[in-house]
Amino acid sequence: MSKVLILVKKELQFYGNSAVAYVVGLMFLLISSVYLFNIRQFVAQDQASLRAYFSIFPFLFSFIIPALTMRTWAEEQRNGTLEVLLTLPFKEIQLVLGKFLALVVLFGGLLVLTLPVPIMVSFLGHFDFGVIAGEYLGMFLLGMAEIALGIYISSLSKNQVVAFLLTTAIALVLTLIDQIGRFTELPGFVVLLLQYLSFGYHSESFIKGIVDSRDLVFFLTITAFFLFLNERQLVLKKWR
Amino acid sequence: MIEVLQLSKHYQGVPAVSDVDFCINKGEIVGLLGPNGAGKTTIMKMLTGFHFPSSGTVSIDSLDISEHSDSIKDKIGYLPENAPLYPELTVEEYLSFIAEVRLKDKKTNSGLDKKQAIIKVVKDCSLEEVYYKTIDTLSKGFRQRVGLAQAILHEPDILILDEPTTGLDPNQILEIRKLIVELGKRCTIILSTHILQEVEAVCTRVLILNHGRIVAQGSTQEIGNELRGAQIFELILPLESEKLIALLQKEIADLAISNQESTYGTALVYSLSLKKHSDTQTWAFQKRLFELAVKSNVPILGLRQINTSLEDVFTSLTSKQENKDE
Numbered sequence: 420m421s422k423v424l425i426l427v428k429k430e431l432q433f434y435g436n437s438a439v440a441y442v443v444g445l446m447f448l449l450i451s452s453v454y455l456f457n458i459r460q461f462v463a464q465d466q467a468s469l470r471a472y473f474s475i476f477p478f479l480f481s482f483i484i485p486a487l488t489m490r491t492w493a494e495e496q497r498n499g500t501l502e503v504l505l506t507l508p509f510k511e512i513q514l515v516l517g518k519f520l521a522l523v524v525l526f527g528g529l530l531v532l533t534l535p536v537p538i539m540v541s542f543l544g545h546f547d548f549g550v551i552a553g554e555y556l557g558m559f560l561l562g563m564a565e566i567a568l569g570i571y572i573s574s575l576s577k578n579q580v581v582a583f584l585l586t587t588a589i590a591l592v593l594t595l596i597d598q599i600g601r602f603t604e605l606p607g608f609v610v611l612l613l614q615y616l617s618f619g620y621h622s623e624s625f626i627k628g629i630v631d632s633r634d635l636v637f638f639l640t641i642t643a644f645f646l647f648l649n650e651r652q653l654v655l656k657k658w659r
Numbered sequence: 660m661i662e663v664l665q666l667s668k669h670y671q672g673v674p675a676v677s678d679v680d681f682c683i684n685k686g687e688i689v690g691l692l693g694p695n696g697a698g699k700t701t702i703m704k705m706l707t708g709f710h711f712p713s714s715g716t717v718s719i720d721s722l723d724i725s726e727h728s729d730s731i732k733d734k735i736g737y738l739p740e741n742a743p744l745y746p747e748l749t750v751e752e753y754l755s756f757i758a759e760v761r762l763k764d765k766k767t768n769s770g771l772d773k774k775q776a777i778i779k780v781v782k783d784c785s786l787e788e789v790y791y792k793t794i795d796t797l798s799k800g801f802r803q804r805v806g807l808a809q810a811i812l813h814e815p816d817i818l819i820l821d822e823p824t825t826g827l828d829p830n831q832i833l834e835i836r837k838l839i840v841e842l843g844k845r846c847t848i849i850l851s852t853h854i855l856q857e858v859e860a861v862c863t864r865v866l867i868l869n870h871g872r873i874v875a876q877g878s879t880q881e882i883g884n885e886l887r888g889a890q891i892f893e894l895i896l897p898l899e900s901e902k903l904i905a906l907l908q909k910e911i912a913d914l915a916i917s918n919q920e921s922t923y924g925t926a927l928v929y930s931l932s933l934k935k936h937s938d939t940q941t942w943a944f945q946k947r948l949f950e951l952a953v954k955s956n957v958p959i960l961g962l963r964q965i966n967t968s969l970e971d972v973f974t975s976l977t978s979k980q981e982n983k984d985e
Contacts (some may be wrong), residue, residue, distance in 0.1 A: 422760060429748070429756040436747040436793065499743030503809065506707045507760050508732040657711045659670070 422509055426517025427524065434525055440487065444529050447483045451475055452536065467544035469537055473554045473626045477594045477619055480558075480565055485586035487525065488569025489579045491518050496577045501656075511653040515570070515646055522566045530559060550628025557625020560638035561618060565590050567645035574652045594619040660685045660847060661706065661817065666715035668701050675701040676871040678715070683864075685816075688843040690858035690879075691851040693868035699851035700740055701871075703821050706849065707737045719817065733761075736815035736846075740822055742806025746795040750786060750805055753794060754812065761813035768814045768845075776812055783838065784808040800831045807835065811842060818842060820850040824857060836860050890941055892931040894948075895961035900927065903957040907931075911947060926960050 434440040451472065455461045459471040495501040504514060537551050568589060573582040597617035600610035614620045621634040661683040668676045676698040683689050691699045704710040705717055708728040717724040719731050745753060758773040767776050781787060784804040789797055794805060803826065810818060823839065824832045839848060839861050852858060858865050858879060865882045867875040875882065896903065904916060913934035918927065933944055945962070952959050 422763065425756065425759045425763070428759075429745075429752070432752050432756075433745065433747050436749075498745070499739055499741060500745055502704070502707075502709050502739040503737070503743060506709050506732060506735065506737045507757070508729065509760065510729065657709065659710070 422513050423517045423520065426509070426514065427521045430518060430521030431524065434521070439490070440525055443483050443486045444532060447479055447529060448532060451479060451533065455536070461540070462543075467546050469540070469546070469551060469554065470626055470628075472536060473558060476558050476626075477561060477622045478591075480562055481587055481590035481594055483529075484526070484562060484565040485569050485572075485583045485590065487522055488566055488573055488586060489583040490573065491522070491570040491582075492574040493576050493579045493582045497579075505653070505657070512650045514653065515649045518570055519567060519646060522570065523563055526562045526566060527559065530555060530562070547628065553628040553630045554626060556630060557622055557634070560625075560635065560642075561622050564618065564638045564641040564645075567642040567649070571645040571649040571652065574649050590618070593617060594622075660720060661849075662716075662718045662721075663702075663706075664716050664718075666702070666705065666717060667713050668698075668705060668710065669713045674871055676705075679868075679871070679873055681866055681873065681876065683847060683849065685847055686843075687864055688839070688848040688850070688862045690862035690865045691849065691868060692853065692855065692858050692865055693851075694853055697868040698871040699868055700821055702868075703737075703739075703819050703849070703851060707735055707819055708732060709737075733813075734816045736810035736813065736818045738806045738810040738818075738820045738823055741825070742803045744794045744802055744805055744809075747793065749793050750790050750797075753805065754780070754808060757809050757812055768816075771814075776814070780808045780812045783811070785834070799826045800828065803827055803831075803835070807838070814846070816846055818846050818848045820848065822851055822853075824852070824854070832857075890933045891965040892933070893961070893963040893965055894929045894931055894959070895926050896929065896957060897926055897960060900957045902955045903952055904929065906951050906955055907948070910951060911944060914944075 454475045455469075455472040461471060464471070492501065495504060505511075509517075537546070540546070541548075565586075569582075569586045572586045572589070573579075576582045576585070593616065595617070597614045597620040599605070600613050605613075615637075621637045624631045624634055663679060663681050666676060666679040667674065679698075679702065691702060693699050701710070705712050705724070706719075708724050708731060711725045719734065722731055724731055748756070754777050755773070758777050762773045762776060766772055771779060781790060784807055786801070786804060786808060789801050789805075794802065797805065803823070807820070807823060810820065820839070824835050827835060836857065839850065842848060843861070843863075850857075850861070862879050864878050865876060866873050867882070907914060908916060911933075915932045917930050917932075933941065941964075948962070949959070
């Protein structure tokens with residue numbers, strides 16, 4: 420078993436034994452369903468589309484992903500277990516990947532738990548499952564990018580609450596930043612820049628069920644970028 | 660085996676360790692002794708490669724730690740201060756995580772695989788009864804032992820233990836010390852402590868640290884003799900009594916005389932330290948002192964025998980350095 424997988428296993432054991440993941444998952448499923456069926460009145464809308472369901476995901480991710488990532492390094496630093504971890508025969512990048520993949524698995528599991536919604540409603544009309552698959556892919560990529568962001572922020576602080584709030588703030592800003600261009604008179608290139616940086620803007624096509632390679636590359640780049648920063652941060656700690 | 664040269668570490672400009680040199684040979688059990696904040700933990704963090712030095716070098720088996728930290732990690736077992744653990748995992752989950760990382764397609768020096776190594780370490784650290792419990796629910800003593808189990812599981816060549824017995828009750832302390840001595844037969848051990856008895860009980864050599872510097876070092880016996888074997892007298896003489904001091908130095912072997920800082924205006928206070936072998940020798944010294952005083956016609960204004968405990972000498976050693984620094 421590769422060293423990365425050993426760490427993934429240990430991390431998942433942690434989430435299995437602790438309440439965090441269950442509570443976060445419960446909140447996510449509850450709020451997203453209430454939003455779809457109650458606030459957006461899915462049944463009354465009479466449309467064979469789950470766009471309304473997925474449109475709330477980017478906003479909810481800004482809260483639930485930081486809740487999952489906040490402890491990643493912050494707790495290790497506070498407990499002193501980082502000292503054990505960094506003196507075990509791991510390379511820094513293996514540690515980062517292990518932590519990241521464990522959360523991706525957990526997050527993937529959370530998305531799987533939303534499957535009953537499309538399955539249930541599929542009996543009510545003719546849904547395009549290609550669109551739904553595209554929507555899931557987009558949400559998965561967005562989640563990956565935010566996990567990478569979240570664990571990086573967690574490596575900067577010993578305090579979980581700080582890590583949570585900071586990640587939430589950054590994720591929210593990145594999700595909504597393209598909206599500024601919609602209701603203000605900004606020069607064209609600024610609007611384009613804001614759109615380019617926005618998690619929300621890059622999720623839009625996915626939410627419509629369109630898989631655009633530009634959005635795909637954007638999320639993968641963001642993920643790789645923060646994982647790289649995270650690895651550098653761990654190395655930097657040794658020199659401090 | 661372990662060579663430390665001109666080692667210094669600053670945390671945001673504040674020096675934690677300054678210009679430390681030492682060398683540790685294979686099979687030694689070395690104690691780092693010093694008050695809290697003396698730099699023991701910092702030195703250990705640098706030996707394990709958790710922190711890199713600000714200047715100076717640490718090399719283990721002639722490999723520099725900041726360049727070869729990966730291969731050095733395999734040789735070292737490390738118990739950090741307060742034995743940090745994951746409270747949410749069970750002892751079983753934690754030890755198998757460590758075993759999988761440490762002994763991934765590899766065996767220990769004595770040829771044990773992952774499972775056998777865990778069985779052995781659980782037995783050595785007496786963890787049988789808590790093996791399936793969450794670490795959260797364990798007492799301090801068990802946590803410390805789980806931490807130690809983590810450090811020795813892969814039978815490392817070098818074992819670094821940061822205050823391995825803090826927070827344990829006297830029986831547990833004895834058990835852990837016994838285990839350390841046992842482990843010392845097959846690996847090099849560096850342990851830090853601020854308890855003097857601990858050093859005497861387990862170490863072959865001692866480094867005494869204060870304010871990030873080594874203030875004394877030597878074998879446990881040397882340091883022990885130096886610390887306890889000497890009988891200290893406080894001798895008060897009038898001014899201009901150099902004649903007697905010179906005589907004393909000439910006539911009595913094994914006597915060190917230092918002029919103490921404090922003087923009472925018209926008198927001088929000397930501190931005499933006599934290497935002590937027996938009480939009769941002390942009495943003989945006192946007799947000889949009076950004879951010499953009479954001979955040189957210097958009145959003795961006061962003579963006090965000072966009983967030094969290990970703690971006193973340790974305090975004097977570490978506070979002397981402070982005065983020098985200031």
